[in-house]
Amino acid sequence: GNSVTQMEGPVTLSEEAFLTINCTYTATGYPSLFWYVQYPGEGLQLLLKATKADDKGSNKGFEATYRKETTSFHLEKGSVQVSDSAVYFCALGRSRGGNKLTFGTGTQLKVEL
């Protein structure tokens, strides 16, 4: 079945540092890939997505590229802010459609001044 392996947290960075959160997946077919973010006490918000190989999703300075050859979708940001502190989830959508998402375990990010 489908699965997502995500970098363990927590990750603590200083403001303006570079962020990478690793995500690899196992799937049958050709899934869509997503990054969601969860702030304390809130539900999940879509951060970015990619639906085909070599697609780059981007939003709010975050980027991730769909790498089919390495089955990866790593999240990056060049300069993090304190307001980026949250839990980040990598997720995989079904290849054949339908809205079931398979999530990674989540990576907690804490950004300090």
Added chain:
Amino acid sequence: KAGVTQTPRYLIKTRGQQVTLSCSPISGHRSVSWYQQTPGQGLQFLFEYFSETQRNKGNFPGRFSGRQFSNSRSEMNVSTLELGDSALYLCASSLVQDRGTEAFFGQGTRLTVV
């Protein structure tokens, strides 16, 4: 445009009781999915409804059930509650079922079973 609304936000129930959670999707969205979030198991898919029909189901016991109404609102029910059912239950709505469709999440219902 109103987001996904889940009610109630917080709930405390006793072991053995049953509970019903409600989700109102974004207007016009026809797909509703439910997830259970716990510190130990993370985010796990419960089920998905589209146009009042269950389209996908996760690996949960039969105590967990759901339904969707003609206005796309959805409810999930858990019977014979166990302590391990304590979790944040998240509802997500989507416009369609096409590959790559974005899911919009509600704030969740925090269920505590004592």
